[in-house]
Amino acid sequence: MSHKSSEFRRRFVLNDLAATGALGARIAAGLRRGTAVALEGELGTGKTALARAVLRAQGLKEEAPSPSFSLVQSYDLPGLTVAHFDLYRIDHDAELAELGIEDALDQGAILIEWPKRASGLLPEDTLFVHLASGIHGLRYVELNGPQRWASYF
Ligand SMILES: Nc1ncnc2c1ncn2[C@@H]1O[C@H](COP(=O)(O)OP(=O)(O)OP(=O)(O)O)[C@@H](O)[C@H]1O
Ligand SMILES: [Mg+2]
Secondary structure, three states, X not given: OOOOOOOEEEEEEEOOHHHHHHHHHHHHHOOXXXXXXXXXXXXXXXXXXXXXXXXXXXXXXXXXXOOOOOOEEEEEEOOEEEEEEEXXXXXXXXXXXXXXXXXXXXXXXXXEEXXXXXXXXXXXXXXXXXXXXXXXXXXXXXXXXXXXXXXXX
């Protein structure tokens, strides 16, 4: 199992939440069972906003709550189950094991904030999304993953 896939690499600037929404729709189009989307970036860079955009594009009608306290929220969406994890508050491997990341990958796709805490569990088909904040609310995003993702961008 490798999580250093770097065949596909792309950078974007997100001017606003509408741009985040458009990026989320592209990512949603590439999701399948066993896919992970690793949402990296400092506090407040827009990881949850992008996860919400993916979930919305995948058919979620209501606003997804942030899993910062629940640690995971799972959604049975048309055609795909998607679990949204936030590992910020995880500090023991025992807690990580209880969260069921591997089961979630067996059942569907996962979106995972602060993914470094679970780097050993990420599948080959992981799209790494690195977000960074710029001036005037801009976000810079870098995507990195297996070549198959190129067809969605
Ligand atoms: N592309 C964007 N343009 C403007 N504002 C944005 C954008 N993306 C996110 N934001 C805003 O930035 C704030 C933080 O976003 P969000 O909660 O998604 O960040 P986060 O990376 O999940 O934070 P945390 O590290 O606390 O989980 C929110 O107010 C959100 O609306
Ligand atoms: Mg968040």
